[in-house]
Each structure stands twice: as structure tokens, then as C-alpha cells.
Amino acid sequence: MYAMNQNVPSEESVQQKITNQLAGGKHNRGQILRQLFFSTLYLSAFTFGGGYVIVTLLKKKFVDDLHWIDEDEMLDLVAIAQSSPGAIAVNGAIVVGYKLAGIPGVLVSVLGAILPPFIIITAISFFYNAFKSNFIVQAVLTGMKAGVSAVIISVVFDMASGIVKSKDMINLLIMVIVFIANYFLGVNVIWCILGAAAVGAIRTAIRFHGGAAS
Amino acid sequence: MSVYVELFLAFLQIGAFSFGGGYAAMPLIQEQVVGKYGWLSLSDFTDLVTISQMTPGPIAVNAATFVGENIAGIPGAVIATLGCILPSCIFVTVLAHFYLKYQKMAMLQGILGSLRPAVVAMIFSAGLLILVPALFRSGAVSFLAGNFHIRMAVWFAVALFLLMKLKWDPILVMVLTGAMELVAQTWIRFC
Known part of the structure; x- marks a missing residue:
């Protein structure tokens, strides 16, 4: 707490200094890395609601507040973060880190992004194993199984209704086939992903080809 | 390995x-x-x-x-x-x-x-x-007797209603289902 209070008043002036240096083309690596680390650490520790929210907040921080990345470029970076495998929050930290400070930037911002969940889950895992058999903990967790099932089913319903509404027959077919393959036939998740990706690649290739021909 | x-x-x-x-x-x-x-x-x-x-x-x-x-x-x-x-x-x-x-x-x-x-x-x-x-x-x-967990089905239905119709926050819904089950189990055990 003491250290945080010490840093708060000076943060504004440090940011201003970095902004000036960037504007003048003089990058101070140490300050950029520090800013990257604390931004991703803070966002990762206090953002509930998943990766998409974090990416929006990263944009707000680095585009709107600090003006280190311009808006159009950020849109492309966000597209890269969302198109890549892995957690969107981590991917968002990677693109911003790479853009501002190369590989050291990636390392620093990823560290900032994963440190909070790492610490929180380490603590919870200790308590979980110690209190799993406790009557109160067990009753609450049992009830929550119904709650989390409902959360997942409602998320699936929202996502699936988007696909149904798009009236894209091939996508609809992919959804049904993958469900049957995975749930009833036990086909490996990775095969399902590779299969769907192959269909997507073929469709896109045909669209490009058709576009070039016409 | x-x-x-x-x-x-x-x-x-x-x-x-x-x-x-x-x-x-x-x-x-x-x-x-x-x-x-x-x-x-x-x-x-x-x-x-x-x-x-x-x-x-x-x-x-x-x-x-x-x-x-x-x-x-x-x-x-x-x-x-x-x-x-x-x-x-x-x-x-x-x-x-x-x-x-x-x-x-x-x-x-x-x-x-x-x-x-x-x-x-x-x-x-x-x-x-x-x-x-x-x-x-x-x-x-x-749905054989004893296999279907009616109380959990009720919590599930309530949670789904709160999420989809009333647009409650997921964290709140999960805390609520946890609390309802705790109350129910405490009631069964001590009353």
C-alpha cells in the first residue's frame, strides 16, 4: 500500500514525460516497459468479464489516454489478438507490448497480464484443497454447479442464436456436425477445430478465387 | 514421461x-x-x-x-x-x-x-x-426415482431465468445458487 501511494501522484508526470519523449522520437525504453508492465498488471487484476473487456481497456489506455498507438493501428492489433489462439487478454497484452517495445515489451506485458491470475489462483487452490470437505464450502459449490451450468448454457444460446440468425447453412451444419461428433461420438476437440478450420480455409479460398475471376 | x-x-x-x-x-x-x-x-x-x-x-x-x-x-x-x-x-x-x-x-x-x-x-x-x-x-x-436431482433442477431453472430474461450478472447468479443450496442443505441437516 505504501509503495502504491508513493507512486500515484508521480504517475501523471511520468506519463506526460514519456508522451513527450515519444512525440519527440526519443523512446525511453525503461519507462515504456514500466508503463506496459503496470498497465497490463492493473487491467488483468481488476477486469472481470473476460478478454474482450480487457482489449477495450487496453485501447482506452494506450490510444485515448497515452496516445502511444494510433486508432487505426490499434484496430488491426486487436484483430490480430482476436484471430490468434489463446486467451484474448494475453494476446492483447502481447500485441501492445510488441508494438511499443518489441520482444522485451512482449515479455514484460505478458508477465503483467498473467501475474494477477497466477497469484489469485495459487491462493484459492490452497484454500480449495484445505476447505473442499467443509460443509458450508461443499454446499455452496454444489449450488454453484447449477449456476455455472446456467451461465454456460445461456452463453451457448446467445452464440448459437447469432449463428442461426446469420442463415449461413454451412456454418449451421458445422455446428450440428461438430456437436454430434464431439458429444456423442467422442471425437477429439483438436480434430474438430482442424476440420472446421479446413472448411473455413476452403470457403475463403473459393471466395477469393471467385472474386478474382468476376 | x-x-x-x-x-x-x-x-x-x-x-x-x-x-x-x-x-x-x-x-x-x-x-x-x-x-x-x-x-x-x-x-x-x-x-x-x-x-x-x-x-x-x-x-x-x-x-x-x-x-x-x-x-x-x-x-x-x-x-x-x-x-x-x-x-x-x-x-x-x-x-x-x-x-x-x-x-x-x-x-x-x-x-x-x-x-x-x-x-x-x-x-x-x-x-x-x-x-x-x-x-x-x-x-x-x-428420470428414475432418486436419480433426478429436483432441487438442483430448480436452481438451474431459476438461474437460467435470471440470466436470460432479467439479464442478471453471472457472478451474482452463481453466488445466489450457492447461497440457496447452502440454505437448503442447512435446513435439511438441522431442522
Whole structure:
């Protein structure tokens, strides 16, 4: 707490200094890395609601507040973060880190992004194993199984209704086939992903080809 | 194979094949952690998903820390987490380096378009694996006396109504179902 209070008043002036240096083309690596680390650490520790929210907040921080990345470029970076495998929050930290400070930037911002969940889950895992058999903990967790099932089913319903509404027959077919393959036939998740990706690649290739021909 | 190598490889696959964010990693985590290696029981896995909902941080990173910790302590947690984020670091950095504004990005988006319905289907499938044992004691869908858990079905229906009709916050809904079950079990036990 003491250290945080010490840093708060000076943060504004440090940011201003970095902004000036960037504007003048003089990058101070140490300050950029520090800013990257604390931004991703803070966002990762206090953002509930998943990766998409974090990416929006990263944009707000680095585009709107600090003006280190311009808006159009950020849109492309966000597209890269969302198109890549892995957690969107981590991917968002990677693109911003790479853009501002190369590989050291990636390392620093990823560290900032994963440190909070790492610490929180380490603590919870200790308590979980110690209190799993406790009557109160067990009753609450049992009830929550119904709650989390409902959360997942409602998320699936929202996502699936988007696909149904798009009236894209091939996508609809992919959804049904993958469900049957995975749930009833036990086909490996990775095969399902590779299969769907192959269909997507073929469709896109045909669209490009058709576009070039016409 | 050393348990560290297994942890690293399992979470490397989870990191490399979860496209689309949010729950996309859940089916992969379930397959590796519950199915292939048996590191967590289905019940523990469900608790992990619940905990992930209620804390900040991506589910894959949470799972890596939680499973690694349980299997091989802090070093296990570090190795599993590294495995989980390594594919992202490589893939995203390479993409950002080449900064694809043109066709390749469109190709990637096209592939992603077809992955989305597959991911929805797999999340549904993983969700059913959590839902069915919560509602049916034997873990199989059958309405025989004693198998169907009526109280859990009521909590589930209430939660679904609050989420979908009244648009309640998911964390609040889960806390509520936890509290209702606690009250019910306390009532049965002490009254």
C-alpha cells in the first residue's frame, strides 16, 4: 500500500514525460516497459468479464489516454489478438507490448497480464484443497454447479442464436456436425477445430478465387 | 514421461488450439485435464470453471495455475502456465511483426468464421458434461426415482431465468445458487 501511494501522484508526470519523449522520437525504453508492465498488471487484476473487456481497456489506455498507438493501428492489433489462439487478454497484452517495445515489451506485458491470475489462483487452490470437505464450502459449490451450468448454457444460446440468425447453412451444419461428433461420438476437440478450420480455409479460398475471376 | 513434460505439453495444446476467447478453451481443458490425464475430477473441474468465472483472468491461465499447483506445486503451476501462453506469444508476435493488413488477414478471419460454430458446439458439449452430473446423480440422463436431482433442477431453472430474461450478472447468479443450496442443505441437516 505504501509503495502504491508513493507512486500515484508521480504517475501523471511520468506519463506526460514519456508522451513527450515519444512525440519527440526519443523512446525511453525503461519507462515504456514500466508503463506496459503496470498497465497490463492493473487491467488483468481488476477486469472481470473476460478478454474482450480487457482489449477495450487496453485501447482506452494506450490510444485515448497515452496516445502511444494510433486508432487505426490499434484496430488491426486487436484483430490480430482476436484471430490468434489463446486467451484474448494475453494476446492483447502481447500485441501492445510488441508494438511499443518489441520482444522485451512482449515479455514484460505478458508477465503483467498473467501475474494477477497466477497469484489469485495459487491462493484459492490452497484454500480449495484445505476447505473442499467443509460443509458450508461443499454446499455452496454444489449450488454453484447449477449456476455455472446456467451461465454456460445461456452463453451457448446467445452464440448459437447469432449463428442461426446469420442463415449461413454451412456454418449451421458445422455446428450440428461438430456437436454430434464431439458429444456423442467422442471425437477429439483438436480434430474438430482442424476440420472446421479446413472448411473455413476452403470457403475463403473459393471466395477469393471467385472474386478474382468476376 | 515426467509430470512436468506432461503438464507443459497438455497446456501447450490448450494454448495452441483455443480460438475465440472466453469459453473457447473450456472443452480443450476438459479433454486434457479431466479426460486424458485425469488430473482433476469432473466435479473439481466444474469448481475450477466456477472459480474462473468469479475471479479476473482467463480460464486457460487459471486452469494452468490450478492444475499445475495440484499436480506438482508451484514449479508445476509455472510450467503449465508457460506452456499455455507460449503458442500465443509466438503466433501473435509473428502476426504483429508481419502486420497483416491484406489477404492473409482476410484468410485468417475466414477460417475464424468457420471455427466459431465449431467452438459453440464444443462449449455446449463441455457444458452438458457439467450440467448432466449436476442434475442427475448417476451422471446419466434418466428420470428414475432418486436419480433426478429436483432441487438442483430448480436452481438451474431459476438461474437460467435470471440470466436470460432479467439479464442478471453471472457472478451474482452463481453466488445466489450457492447461497440457496447452502440454505437448503442447512435446513435439511438441522431442522
